[in-house]
Amino acid sequence: MPTLTEDAELIMAAQRGDLDAFNALVLRYQNAAYTTAYRLLGEPFSASDAAQEAFINAYRKIKEFRGGSFKAWLLRIVTNGVYDRLRYEKRRPAESIENLPGADGDDGAPLVAHTATPEQAVEQREAQQVIQDCLSNLPADQRTTLVMFDLEDYSYQEVAEGMDVQLGTVKSRLSRARLAMRRCLDGKQELFVDVFRFNN
Amino acid sequence: MLTNRDYDLISGTLDDALTDSERAEVESRLLRDAEFAAELNAIRRTITLVKTLPELTAPRDFRLTRAQAADIAREGAQIARRPQRTSNVGRTFFLIMNAAASFILVLVGFLALLGGSLTQQPLPTFSGVAMLDNSTNTLTPIATNGLPETFSIFSVDPLTLTLEDEPPGFSDGTADISPSPPETEFGAGGAGEEMGDTMMMSVPEATPAPDLSNTARSSLPPAPTQAMLTATDIGDEAFDTMMYEALPTGTESNMGGQAFGFNQNTARADDMMLTQAPAPVTQSTDEGVAEANATDGLTEATLATEATPKLTRADDAPQRAISPLSGLLLVIVGVSLGVVTMILRLRQP
Numbered sequence: 001m002p003t004l005t006e007d008a009e010l011i012m013a014a015q016r017g018d019l020d021a022f023n024a025l026v027l028r029y030q031n032a033a034y035t036t037a038y039r040l041l042g043e044p045f046s047a048s049d050a051a052q053e054a055f056i057n058a059y060r061k062i063k064e065f066r067g068g069s070f071k072a073w074l075l076r077i078v079t080n081g082v083y084d085r086l087r088y089e090k091r092r093p094a095e096s097i098e099n100l101p102g103a104d105g106d107d108g109a110p111l112v113a114h115t116a117t118p119e120q121a122v123e124q125r126e127a128q129q130v131i132q133d134c135l136s137n138l139p140a141d142q143r144t145t146l147v148m149f150d151l152e153d154y155s156y157q158e159v160a161e162g163m164d165v166q167l168g169t170v171k172s173r174l175s176r177a178r179l180a181m182r183r184c185l186d187g188k189q190e191l192f193v194d195v196f197r198f199n200n
Numbered sequence: 201m202l203t204n205r206d207y208d209l210i211s212g213t214l215d216d217a218l219t220d221s222e223r224a225e226v227e228s229r230l231l232r233d234a235e236f237a238a239e240l241n242a243i244r245r246t247i248t249l250v251k252t253l254p255e256l257t258a259p260r261d262f263r264l265t266r267a268q269a270a271d272i273a274r275e276g277a278q279i280a281r282r283p284q285r286t287s288n289v290g291r292t293f294f295l296i297m298n299a300a301a302s303f304i305l306v307l308v309g310f311l312a313l314l315g316g317s318l319t320q321q322p323l324p325t326f327s328g329v330a331m332l333d334n335s336t337n338t339l340t341p342i343a344t345n346g347l348p349e350t351f352s353i354f355s356v357d358p359l360t361l362t363l364e365d366e367p368p369g370f371s372d373g374t375a376d377i378s379p380s381p382p383e384t385e386f387g388a389g390g391a392g393e394e395m396g397d398t399m400m401m402s403v404p405e406a407t408p409a410p411d412l413s414n415t416a417r418s419s420l421p422p423a424p425t426q427a428m429l430t431a432t433d434i435g436d437e438a439f440d441t442m443m444y445e446a447l448p449t450g451t452e453s454n455m456g457g458q459a460f461g462f463n464q465n466t467a468r469a470d471d472m473m474l475t476q477a478p479a480p481v482t483q484s485t486d487e488g489v490a491e492a493n494a495t496d497g498l499t500e501a502t503l504a505t506e507a508t509p510k511l512t513r514a515d516d517a518p519q520r521a522i523s524p525l526s527g528l529l530l531v532i533v534g535v536s537l538g539v540v541t542m543i544l545r546l547r548q549p
Contacts, residue, residue, distance in 0.1 A: 017273075019264060019266065019269045022264065023263040023264060026262050026263045026264065027261075027263065030258040030261070030262045030263075031255055031256060031257055031258050032255060033258070033262070034256055034257075034258040034259070034262075035254075035255045035256040038256055039253065044259055048258070048259055048260060051258065051262055052262050055262045055263075055264065056264065056268065056272065059264055059268075059269065059272055060272050060275075060276065127249075128252070128253055128254070131249055131250060131252070131253055132253065135250070135253075146250065149215075150247055150250050150251060151250065151251065151253065156215075156217065171208060171211065171212065171217070172204075172208065174211055174215075175204070175207045175208045175210070175211035175212075176204075176207075178207070178211055178243050178246055178247060179207050179243070181246045181249075181250060182239075182242050182243050182245075182246040185246060185249060186242075189245075192249055192252075
């Protein structure tokens, strides 16, 4: 786990134009960036593009970074970029995300973080895919709110600022998103027995 | 069945984001509402499941290449130059607008200086009372309001301004009001001026008066007749002499007039009124009201007219909205603005 001090040194170097220092930061946070993009977009290719775009934007804006958590700053760039992309796709629904190559997750990144046995790994992978599917079926604004708040641990205020909405809107969207997820996952609790066991 | 607000409370409970009153409400609901408690647990479990989603491994390396970094740097340099171009565009636009404003100010100022008529303004009002002597058919002013001292009625056509002595449909000392020709004339000439300079007022034809009894027809005295003329918005200092002409049956609502000093004038029929004491007969049309009263030995006619503010003067003298002094000021300001604009243009890189 990189420390803030290590990050700060790399950031200062990157702000002076040191590409290697910036790329060191990329290596540290590219999984987090990709994961966030994947949770929001629901398929690996778009998530990969979004992550790459986010790092380019981060390099472009690195001189504007004023301290704090680089990871939070980077993930905000990722989230904003993906959210813009989702809104653009909502206005131009020419091609559904579900129809894009790799939408089924077969060629995506590994979804299993840790496993006990091969059977349990399969079950865990299946459970995570169900959760991801439910997440992908949420409206974009609810999905973004849920990912930012429940997965990336943003505060209400940070979500509101990131999505440019009122605080009450964030709470409302989060409540609706959780309810939708609860209904989507209803009846599939047996899939998550092992998940609970592993995580407990 | 839980409502959206219930789920908001549940969500807030799980985020520890409730107010004291909301928290008390939730605790109360949890004690007495099993469904609410069950949903709270279900949502909590859902959040836990979502949080179990692991961090994924990026499918490829996202490190930037030297070429990408160079492109970004080049793009940044272009963006840095862009504000300067924007500034020049804004500056040029500002100068163009300055020049246009300068031109308009100078133009308006010159027009004002040259005496061009820019707008037409409503003219002052007047009212008057005149005595009509039927024997001489002359109107003599007895009271005026807003009229110059030289105001006088000097001629009346015997065939015109007439309250019929024994008109049909007369009753109770009340003069009958009959329909009149479409137009009569109401004119005034300036003292010592030609009568050719006149003002014309035209109003629509009135409808006949209601059919009244003839019981008091004879009570109407033949003469003299007092006519009170009231007119507003139709005269100014040039209106110093007036001739009143009215056709025999047209005294109540249809009037036309010509007044020196105006080449165009219109009067609304609803602003014209003719009364004859003591008991008025009022005739109303869609466009006018006329009253006539008969008194002992007098016939009093009150005419009220109001001209529209579309008057222009017969001698074509312009109504100035901008005085010559203001015009001169506008020219000075416009020229100054133009000079400043030119200086700024010369200093523009």
